[in-house]
Amino acid sequence: MNPGDRVRVDRADRTFEGVALPSSTDDHLVVKLEGGYNVGVDRDAAEVEVLAEDVYEIDGRDSVGSNGDADDDTSEIAFDDDLPTITLVSTGGTIASTVDYRTGAVTAQFDAEDVLRAVPDLAGRANYRGRVVANILSENMEPPLWQELATVVHEEIEAGADGVVVMHGTDTMQYSASALSFMLETPVPIVFTGSQRSADRPSSDNVMNAVCAVEAAKSDCAEVLVCMHGSESDDVCALHRGTRVRKNHTSRRDAFETVGAEPLGTVDYETETVDFRRGYQERDARDLALANDLEADVELLKFTPGMDPAFLDVVEGSAGLILEGTGLGHVHTDLIPRLEELVADGTTVVMTSQCLEGRVCDRVYDTGRDLLEAGVLEAGDTLPGTAKVKLMWALENSDDVAEAMQTSLAGELQERSVPWE
């Protein structure tokens, strides 16, 4: 059996028929099924019958090498002078994973080149470069990896990439997209994409999301974007600004939403058209710049009735604290003197709202005014998670952190809406 052959694979009580694809491991074979999705099957436990040889040309397969290692994780595949160059950066997650049939669940396994192999539909749209920054489930993403990711993306743009696609797990994609939004000034698009359903599922979104992300990375919008399904259908992906996006559903393919605004744009899967509905940073309008220092010692606390004040003791001596308060941005008034101590002690304390929509406004009620007097800053309508990432960044990169937290640096704080009436 060779890549490109039409095969039938029997494993336990399941049968798959499709085209064999190159696999990144010796343990598994990968079969592209009729519906366009791919399955990985444990080679030892499978019986394979070749139905027809060489029915499908696997683009660039000759130039696809083995898994890259730390010293050699960049390669170019089938270079075409007429096409833009897009770098695929892999961090892991469902989009870069295949099915582990032993346990019935999903483990991360692919690097960027494997993704390209697994998504033949990407071929012909661009010249690709592949970089692997991590191979983790996104719940394990940590601030130092945001820094590394920003460095790699910076290197790739410096090396001439016309756009970057970051393959990322969906669980913490919004945090990483925020981090890169603050760390990089970019003359080209940086597009995060991922997958809510793994490649072995008929409803997998990995092919369409990857294809649309590449189209967005070729577009004129030089911002950090998140590109994920825009509806339950396979028609359009939505393009969200990295600092305003939120995973709002655990499992739906269109789980990602722009909070407090319409998405910045859409990518039509059928026509490959990228449309923008609002203003954006245009390609080449800014020079490339990297500022990826982060203050790690910043925490986020969500206030709920009955919260143990001892959580604030953990923050003592920390550089920063994001509070996710109730409503317009409140906490129990008993906590305010403690917050005042933290501020006096040098901790930058910033208020956001667990409402998600709307802006904190601490001047209306007594509690809010007391919070302001205690030195707590207002983050407007900045999302709590984005505010945490921003504060980590601002503490290392801003001369005036208070001013920075109350100013929009990367679209995270929207223009004041008409207040109240």
Place this chain on the structure above:
Amino acid sequence: MNPGDRVRVDRADRTFEGVALPSSTDDHLVVKLEGGYNVGVDRDAAEVEVLAEDVYEIDGRDSVGSNGDADDDTSEIAFDDDLPTITLVSTGGTIASTVDYRTGAVTAQFDAEDVLRAVPDLAGRANYRGRVVANILSENMEPPLWQELATVVHEEIEAGADGVVVMHGTDTMQYSASALSFMLETPVPIVFTGSQRSADRPSSDNVMNAVCAVEAAKSDCAEVLVCMHGSESDDVCALHRGTRVRKNHTSRRDAFETVGAEPLGTVDYETETVDFRRGYQERDARDLALANDLEADVELLKFTPGMDPAFLDVVEGSAGLILEGTGLGHVHTDLIPRLEELVADGTTVVMTSQCLEGRVCDRVYDTGRDLLEAGVLEAGDTLPGTAKVKLMWALENSDDVAEAMQTSLAGELQERSVPWE
């Protein structure tokens, strides 16, 4: 000047013209303006001109006494045998507040009888009883007050109330509504309402919300409901199940939404019609029962990338912990051994998702399975805040807490939706 007179009030550079209402304080006079909303004006600083005497009959004003005190905070007003009896329970918040013109902001000031005075539109719809449980801003609401509130509501229903309206600040209304949902089995409606805009604002929602809440309290739905504006217009209020509702906008009047479902029903302000779209507990279907013991030592922690594991040390020895995890319900895998220790140590640990929509499903990915093996329970699609309240309740009132947290007790955990495909 007497209540019912048409008056013009000049204060500083503002002039109000309307009908004088009874005021609960000597310091302020209250004027009902043409638009239907009321303003409170500092009496000392105001010049008052009576334009016409006795133009408006204030229902029940003769029987309205002074502010109730702790020993005498229940009274009945203008009893009509043909009308149902509704108890108004006041806890404070914007709906029970008037404007403090000295500071330009809002301070809580009214008790339930004051609300009735301030909202003459409530007259003629029911016989009212008034109870004051607290006069706090809702960010200061605490679990012991939920217990007291449940006790008072129980007393009122036992005494013959055909429905109860709870006036509550909007910031933590969802938590209190959840608490009463678990604490009370009720044969009559218990309807929370509040106000996003104070009575002095042309856009105030206090009159319509109070009127619709009274209509809902007269309805056939014997559940704990939240009744707030259903749109930006003054046309309908939405009725939300107390355990599925969330304040999703900081300032909009229609800030409250049912998460993961349509609202249970609506109240049409014009026609006074209460409509239900889904099944509900019918009036008198259940006997009245109170179970308001709570375990206070339950915390909620929201996981974000880079979270300090020291927050888990605060939880050591606690009875319960609600985790607000990423996506399907994940945290950094480094935290799992620590969670396992907490569980072994007797802490009930329950996973929810910060996505808000959708259910946690810890069986799909390795991290999730590891969490389950560590003894972490899944809360399905229970909202994180509701899960905290429920765990506080279940630890005192359930023989099998794990079973309780994975079963719907008051509509908080919805039927499993079609998984995945």
